[in-house]
Amino acid sequence: MAKINKKMISLCTAAISSLYITGYATTHHAQAVQTAQSNTQVDASSNNTSLTSDTTATQTEDTTSETELKDGTFSGTGSNEIGSISVSVTIKQGNITSVEITSDNTRYGQSSISSLPNEVVIRQSADVDTVSGATLSTQDFETAVAQALEQAMA
Secondary structure, eight states: OOOOOHHHHHHHHHHHHHHHHHHHHHHHHHHHHHHHHHHHHHHHHHHOHHHHHHHHHHHTHHHHTTOOOOSEEEEEEEEETTEEEEEEEEEETTEEEEEEEEEEOSSSOGGGGTTHHHHHHHHTSSOOOOOTTOHHHHHHHHHHHHHHHHHHHO
8 A cells, every 4th residue: 555645645634624614614604693693683672672673673674664563463475486385473562573384385394494483583574594405485484474564564
């Protein structure tokens, strides 16, 4: 068996390490950004109620247009060529308190987008992060939540 010289081993080790670090940094950077966004929302809501209301109105401009949401449970559906998703959105005291996926007839199933209802409650918006590998399901979910929020504004 031929021996590999130390210089070649060092070069291969460096190349493998740089690929690993790049993947690690990219993955953890995305998670850190998402965590920071979530923590900012939680900190703002616990420190200053009026700031949260202003921030929420700004962030959800597309879905709520700064209109007070009426209390109740509202449903919506989003669909495309891979299927459809239905949701139930509960509003209490003008805030989104819960979101439930009531029906998921997409190719990939509910497990791929199970984190999205919590994102809506945290962000108080239908605007959520796209789930890699479930882009169309994420879009269906956003459409369904937006439809439910439109009903809450009527």
